[in-house]
Amino acid sequence: MTGSRAWLRRHLTDPFVKEAKKQGYASRAAFKLLSIQEKDKIFKAGMTVVDLGAAPGGWLQVESACVGVRGHIIALDILPLEIMPPQVTFIQGDFNDQEVLDQLYAAISKKKVDVIISDMAPNFSGQSCVDLPRSIHLLELALDAAMHILKPGGTFLFKAFQGEGLEAFLKTIKSAFKQVKYRKPDASRAESKEIYVLAIGFRGGYTDTDTDNG
Secondary structure, three states: OHHHHHHHHHHHHOHHHHHHHHHOOOOOOHHHHHHHHHHHOOOOOOOEEEEEOOOOOHHHHHHHHHHOOOOEEEEEEOOOOOOOOOOEEEEEOOOOOHHHHHHHHHHOOOOOEEEEEEOOOOOOOOOHHHHHHHHHHHHHHHHHHHHHHEEEEEEEEEEEEOOOOHHHHHHHHHHHEEEEEEEOOOOOOOOOOEEEEEEEEEOOOOOHHHHHOO
16 A cells, blocks of 8 residues: 555656646656657658557647648557547557457558557566566567558657667667667656667568568
8 A cells, every 4th residue: 555655646746747637638648759759750740650559648649739630640559548639540459469450450551651659568567577578579569560561761669668678679670770769758757667769760671462461
C-alpha cells in the first residue's frame, strides 16, 4: 500500500499530469511526443502514420493535429481508446497476434506509410530478467512491421528501456536506418529507464511479395 500511495501522490502532484488535464490531453505522454515533434519535426500534414500502443490516446491527439484532415493514422492497442480523432482507423487487439498484424496490413491497403511510432511496453513484473526480454520482443515485432510497411526514407520512433538486449537491437536499427537519435523528453521521469529512439531514413525492407506471404 505504501508504494501505491507514493505513486498516487506523485501522480497527483506531477506538473505534466496537471497540464495534460488542463489542455485536454488523454495522458501526460502527449508532452513526450510534443517535445520530440518540436525538436525533430517527424510529422507533416497529409502523412500516413502507424501508432503502436496508442491507448489511451495522448500521442494520437498530437500526431492527428500534425498530419491534419488529409492525414491518416492507423492505431493499434490491446486496450480501448479514450479518444478517436476523425482520421484514425483503430485496431484493438494484441500486437503479438498474427490476426492483428493482418488487420494492420489490410488497413494500409498495401501502401507504404511515412512514420511508425511505438509507445508499447509489456506489463511489468518488476523483474528485469523478465521485463527486458518482453520489451525487446515487442520492439522486434514493431521493427518487423516497419520492414514490411514503412516507406524508404521513412521514420521509426519507439520507446525502449535501457538494459540487456537493447544494444544488440539498436545495431539492427542502425543497419536499417541512415540516422539514429536518442531522446529523453522532460516529461519522461528522470528515474525511468525509458528512452525514445528516433530512427530516420529507412533504407527499405521487405518486398510487396514478402508482405503478401506474411
